[in-house]
Amino acid sequence: MLIIGCDYHPGFQQIAWVDTEAGECGERLSHREEAEQYYGTLQERSVCGGMEASRHARWFERMLSDLRFDLWIGDAAQIRTKRVRKQKTDRQDAQLLLKLMGKTAFRGSG
Numbered sequence: 001m002l003i004i005g006c007d008y009h010p011g012f013q014q015i016a017w018v019d020t021e022a023g024e025c026g027e028r029l030s031h032r033e034e035a036e037q038y039y040g041t042l043q044e045r046s047v048c049g050g051m052e053a054s055r056h057a058r059w060f061e062r063m064l065s066d067l068r069f070d071l072w073i074g075d076a077a078q079i080r081t082k083r084v085r086k087q088k089t090d091r092q093d094a095q096l097l098l099k100l101m102g103k104t105a106f107r108g109s110g
Helices: 032-041 058-066 076-081 090-101
Strands: 002-008 012-019 024-031 047-052 070-074
Touching (some): 002 090, 012 032, 012 090, 024 032, 024 090, 070 076, 076 090
Parallel strands (some): 002 047, 047 070
Antiparallel strands (some): 012 024
16 A cells, blocks of 8 residues: 655645555655646555645545545644644655554544
8 A cells, every 4th residue: 555645735745655565655746737647657556645634625635536545634733733843844744644644643534
């Protein structure tokens, strides 16, 4: 299974991922068109994505639903309380979402 933590913005996404079968992990920054292509290449895989709730992400939610990916949507305020550092970057947010998905701290499927 591929688990993806996504710090979503309307113009781009910061993605942190881990492949639980291969033991590989990585990060990437994708703009909308790149994100659509990237997720399309994963269509044959079992994928679970996590993100903070956002009212600007409807196209993204629809796309993942069409690809039959699981999507967990967490409450931004609750996720924020799990952040250890006060400094906030998109990269750290994506890593935090990925970390929380592996624990019971991130529950709430969308």
